[in-house]
Amino acid sequence: MAKASTKREKIDRIAGIAALIILTLSAIIGFQRKMDSREMLIQESVQGIQNIERISNDIFTFSTDDPAVQKYLVIGTGKGYGGELTMAVTLGKDFTIENVYCIDHRETPSFMDRINRKNFTAGFKRIFLTNQGDPVDWPDALTGATFTTEAINLAVQTATGNLRETELGLPNWTPEKEKISWTIRYTILVIVFILAWLMLYQWFPLRKQLRWVLLLFNLIFLGFWLGNQLSVSQISRLLMGDFPSLYTHLFFYLLLGGTLLMIILLNKNIYCDRICPFGAAQQCVNAISGTKRHPINKQRFLVWIHRILVLSVITASLLLQNPTRFNYEVFSAFFKLFGTIFQFSLLILVLLSSLFLIRPWCNLLCPIQAVTDFVKMVRNWVVPANDK
Numbered sequence: 001m002a003k004a005s006t007k008r009e010k011i012d013r014i015a016g017i018a019a020l021i022i023l024t025l026s027a028i029i030g031f032q033r034k035m036d037s038r039e040m041l042i043q044e045s046v047q048g049i050q051n052i053e054r055i056s057n058d059i060f061t062f063s064t065d066d067p068a069v070q071k072y073l074v075i076g077t078g079k080g081y082g083g084e085l086t087m088a089v090t091l092g093k094d095f096t097i098e099n100v101y102c103i104d105h106r107e108t109p110s111f112m113d114r115i116n117r118k119n120f121t122a123g124f125k126r127i128f129l130t131n132q133g134d135p136v137d138w139p140d141a142l143t144g145a146t147f148t149t150e151a152i153n154l155a156v157q158t159a160t161g162n163l164r165e166t167e168l169g170l171p172n173w174t175p176e177k178e179k180i181s182w183t184i185r186y187t188i189l190v191i192v193f194i195l196a197w198l199m200l201y202q203w204f205p206l207r208k209q210l211r212w213v214l215l216l217f218n219l220i221f222l223g224f225w226l227g228n229q230l231s232v233s234q235i236s237r238l239l240m241g242d243f244p245s246l247y248t249h250l251f252f253y254l255l256l257g258g259t260l261l262m263i264i265l266l267n268k269n270i271y272c273d274r275i276c277p278f279g280a281a282q283q284c285v286n287a288i289s290g291t292k293r294h295p296i297n298k299q300r301f302l303v304w305i306h307r308i309l310v311l312s313v314i315t316a317s318l319l320l321q322n323p324t325r326f327n328y329e330v331f332s333a334f335f336k337l338f339g340t341i342f343q344f345s346l347l348i349l350v351l352l353s354s355l356f357l358i359r360p361w362c363n364l365l366c367p368i369q370a371v372t373d374f375v376k377m378v379r380n381w382v383v384p385a386n387d388k
Contacts, residue, residue, distance in 0.1 A: 016377050016378065016381075019374070023314065023315065026319050027240065029319055042060070045102070046090065049073070051063045058162060059162065062090075071093060072090070072093075073089065074089050074159035076156055077155050078151030078154035078155035078158070080106065080152075081107060081111070082324040083106035083237045083244075083323060084106065084242055085152065086155065088103045091160070095128065096129070097160065098125065100125075100156055101121075106237070106322050107148050108233070109325075111148055112148070114145055115149060120152065121139075124138075124139065129160055130170070136173065139153065144336070179247075185251065189254050195214055196273075197266070197270060199214070200266070214275075215279070215283055218275050218276070218277050219277050219280040223331075223334075229278065230276075231327070231329055231368070232310065233317070233324045235367070235368075236317035263375050272362055272368065276362075276368070278331055281334060282350070282354045283359065286354055286358055289356065291355065292358065295364055307374075313367065
């Protein structure tokens with residue numbers, strides 16, 4: 001391990017080790033909390049349920065008003081945008097879906113509110129598990145909440161498919177996983193990283209002007225078109241050990257992998273500087289006023305406030321095993337006009353501050369900036385930085 005050469009490095013190293021310990025303990029405690037019995041989650045989410053009995057790990061029987069009428073309740077899971085969500089499906093004695101409940105999820109609350117307003121789960125009602133020939137009419141995914149509604153669909157299909165197989169002796173209708181296909185957007189992202197890397201070198205022609213072109217391109221490509229950027233909820237999800245599917249999240253893996261690769265090889269965070277779409281948005285607002293004032297020049301305590309804020313958010317996410325509950329990022333509010341009142345208020349404050357400060361979000365609030373700084377510090381424990 002490389003030896004710390006300055007007092008600042010020693011302090012950063014001690015704080016980094018303390019952060020690792022805090023995050024590890026939080027993950028362990030959070031995992032233990034998650035092991036609460038499913039019966040408790042069911043009782044909290046499904047009203048009027050009585051005399052619940054477990055048949056197998058994910059299949060239960062229960063009664064409501066009439067104890068003599070036994071119904072089925074099955075549990076299924078799917079991978080949403082924020083992580084695993086768990087659905088409970090109740091069925092009558094004729095094996096017809098009566099109701100669908102979300103008993104646990106890690107999605108952004110505003111997305112779940114939208115799905116509830118659209119009454120998405122009503123599309124499952126009256127589906128018969130005894131169906132053997134005709135294709136089942138599953139609800140279509142909602143635009144703007146595709147990952148979440150597809151996960152709900154998969155969870156319901158998994159739960160009811162298990163019941164079909166065990167109780168009715170019919171084929172399990174859980175859909176086969178689709179194969180990963182390489183699309184043009186993945187190629188574009190790789191080219192973006194290559195260009196951002198080449199622009200680090202003095203010999204690259206017109207690199208300052210092309211940096212602006214790259215920022216504006218990513219503002220449109222990653223921001224307004226794809227709405228895809230790194231977020232603290234994604235990082236928290238990985239720290240929980242919940243790794244999203246490559247099929248649905250290959251773009252995220254390429255974005256994160258490219259960012260980490262550049263830090264490991266070059267000790268440079270090119271994502272925040274040249275790729276992040278919201279960083280580009282702030283840069284555009286900066287250009288209007290021509291400000292050159294950096295928010296943390298000679299104010300190192302602001303760096304520590306930033307780091308403590310991000311550590312607190314990730315710690316709370318690990319403890320509660322919910323990476324979206326404490327998400328204060330403003331990306332969706334800016335690019336999709338979708339978020340809480342707090343997020344919209346914070347967005348307005350950040351954009352106004354960008355008239356007077358260089359990238360105030362990036363330097364004072366952005367979780368990804370703090371996470372990449374931590375990765376750089378850990379990298380330099382092993383490989384001494386050669387750019388000091």
